[in-house]
Amino acid sequence: MRQPATLDLRQTDDGVLRVRLAGDWLLAGTLPSTRDALDRIGHEPRRHLVFDTADLGRWDTALLTTLLTIRREAERAGISVSDEHLPEGARQLMRLAATVKEPEGARRHEVHRGVVEEVGQATLGIWAALLDFVRFIGVCVQSVSRLVRGRASYQRSDFLVAIQEAGVESLPIVSLISFLIGMIFAFVGARQLEQFGAGIYVADLVAVAMVREMAPIMTAIIMAGRTGAAYAAGLGTMKVNEEIDALSSMGVNPIDFLVLPRLVALVVMMPLLTLYGSLLGILGGALVSLIMLDVSLVQYVAQTAGSMGLSSLLGGLFKAFVYGALVAMAGCQQGMACGGSAMAVGQATTRAVVMGIVLVIVSAALLTVIYINLDI
Amino acid sequence: MADEAHIAVTHLTMAFDDYVVQRDLDFSVRRGEVFIVMGGSGCGKTTLLKHMIGLKPPVEGDVLYDGKSFWTVDEEERDKVKRRFGVLFQGGALWSSMTLAENVGLPLRLYTALGEQEIRDIAAYKLALVGLAGFEDYTPGEISGGMKKRAGLARAMALDPEILYFDEPSAGLDPLSARLLDELILELRDTLGTTLVVVTHELASIFAIGDTAVFLDADAKTQLAVGNPRELRDASPDPRVRRFLTRGETDGKALPAGVN
Numbered sequence: 001m002r003q004p005a006t007l008d009l010r011q012t013d014d015g016v017l018r019v020r021l022a023g024d025w026l027l028a029g030t031l032p033s034t035r036d037a038l039d040r041i042g043h044e045p046r047r048h049l050v051f052d053t054a055d056l057g058r059w060d061t062a063l064l065t066t067l068l069t070i071r072r073e074a075e076r077a078g079i080s081v082s083d084e085h086l087p088e089g090a091r092q093l094m095r096l097a098a099t100v101k102e103p104e105g106a107r108r109h110e111v112h113r114g115v116v117e118e119v120g121q122a123t124l125g126i127w128a129a130l131l132d133f134v135r136f137i138g139v140c141v142q143s144v145s146r147l148v149r150g151r152a153s154y155q156r157s158d159f160l161v162a163i164q165e166a167g168v169e170s171l172p173i174v175s176l177i178s179f180l181i182g183m184i185f186a187f188v189g190a191r192q193l194e195q196f197g198a199g200i201y202v203a204d205l206v207a208v209a210m211v212r213e214m215a216p217i218m219t220a221i222i223m224a225g226r227t228g229a230a231y232a233a234g235l236g237t238m239k240v241n242e243e244i245d246a247l248s249s250m251g252v253n254p255i256d257f258l259v260l261p262r263l264v265a266l267v268v269m270m271p272l273l274t275l276y277g278s279l280l281g282i283l284g285g286a287l288v289s290l291i292m293l294d295v296s297l298v299q300y301v302a303q304t305a306g307s308m309g310l311s312s313l314l315g316g317l318f319k320a321f322v323y324g325a326l327v328a329m330a331g332c333q334q335g336m337a338c339g340g341s342a343m344a345v346g347q348a349t350t351r352a353v354v355m356g357i358v359l360v361i362v363s364a365a366l367l368t369v370i371y372i373n374l375d376i
Numbered sequence: 377m378a379d380e381a382h383i384a385v386t387h388l389t390m391a392f393d394d395y396v397v398q399r400d401l402d403f404s405v406r407r408g409e410v411f412i413v414m415g416g417s418g419c420g421k422t423t424l425l426k427h428m429i430g431l432k433p434p435v436e437g438d439v440l441y442d443g444k445s446f447w448t449v450d451e452e453e454r455d456k457v458k459r460r461f462g463v464l465f466q467g468g469a470l471w472s473s474m475t476l477a478e479n480v481g482l483p484l485r486l487y488t489a490l491g492e493q494e495i496r497d498i499a500a501y502k503l504a505l506v507g508l509a510g511f512e513d514y515t516p517g518e519i520s521g522g523m524k525k526r527a528g529l530a531r532a533m534a535l536d537p538e539i540l541y542f543d544e545p546s547a548g549l550d551p552l553s554a555r556l557l558d559e560l561i562l563e564l565r566d567t568l569g570t571t572l573v574v575v576t577h578e579l580a581s582i583f584a585i586g587d588t589a590v591f592l593d594a595d596a597k598t599q600l601a602v603g604n605p606r607e608l609r610d611a612s613p614d615p616r617v618r619r620f621l622t623r624g625e626t627d628g629k630a631l632p633a634g635v636n
Contacts, residue, residue, distance in 0.1 A: 065501045
């Protein structure tokens, strides 16, 4: 049977404060509040405190933390504490807890920052992240130049695996999304253009939109979520595991060894995937047009072929190249800058995807403006 | 009380798919003793621990807690038994999103009715007990490997469990911390009556704290000996056990100084 734990203070005539502890002091039970007792100790005129444990039953950590709290409060109030009546085990465990002193300056104090300061710090953080990314672009360019001069040390097999993962294994999702986007464009276009009897121009709409804008952007976004995230998580985990330090200590440049194969793989695969995506988008558009409009397949293909020049195609592929580089670098940079814990890997992955998508969209806007001015 | 088998491992066979790690393990751990699981690297010490704490089901055999089966009951029953023990994993296995105080406080928050301030006090005390006073508000990413291990120990002890499992507790600790840990283990046994199961191959620790030990062998794929480590060192009939416990330096010859 469990006795309830009790705590009370008694003053005796000899100027000693007696703290009486009785009952079972167990974590699993309920404990009396120590606040009143601590308050009284704080205003206590007596200079000496002893514990009375004659009626103490079973006990565990619950008792020890209470004892330590009381002792701390008493010592703060300048009262000397005698632990002679405590159970031997409790004395020993209290002694062990005090064996290793708290190192000076180890304790953290909470820092409160105002809204203005928070906003300011966050803004500076964005600027710092941008600088980090620009610096990383520089590092990658140096690495690529070493690759060109044949001085980069990396494993061919890593590069081939990266090609497979970023390229071949992305085909199903790129197929699905491009095909559906092509169909959606054709649906929307057919409804509008039919009203003017210009249904055949759906072919132009789908082809131009897919090749110049949609295929590069959609593929880049898929790659940011798929490959960029994988890069950040993979490299981040390697960082946590000290695998990157192990490479550095062997004199291997981790950028050349780890980032370069991934970067090159994505930069090579992105235009190819985009080309493939454009084709599937056009197929999707053709399917919808054949069903909804009064056009033949030959007509549709001829209209598509005449809809744009080589410059549009190359322009789209160049975009894909730029997006691929940005997504790969965002993923790798976040992975390489990852902190040392499991949580940090998750955060790095999130940041890599967000950063990749933002960079892709911003550069898409810039490139479109540039293309228009260059008449591409 | 002292002779009661607190934990009993009966005819336990452990395997990864077809690969048998250890077979026919059979020993019991008495209440309130320090029980050592020892053996060379790769002999299955940690795997045995995983079977005892419910992370990996045995291929054959069972683990009994107070005579009751651990593996033939349903998940819910097993979870109840699990609450009676604390585990220190090899690398500490701290939750990296939480501070040390939160790590230690989580089991208290889940399984006791204590208030926030009390939980905080207990966490601070447990951390002080393992020599981490003042580090309550650090996250695991900010402290060293040895400190993580000690924080993991504080978490394992949070609920004052009746059984504590330690996987390689002193690996990665400096000699003074390792010694402090041994002292703590003995103190827990003596004052709280905790049963401790320690997986280790640190000879100094084995002799300093071990009441009983089981020796696993990777080649024989089973236990070679059970008994008091000093007695095994001096009088085990199996030369492999004696060699291990004397660092291979003697075969019945005089013991090197300082081992005792």
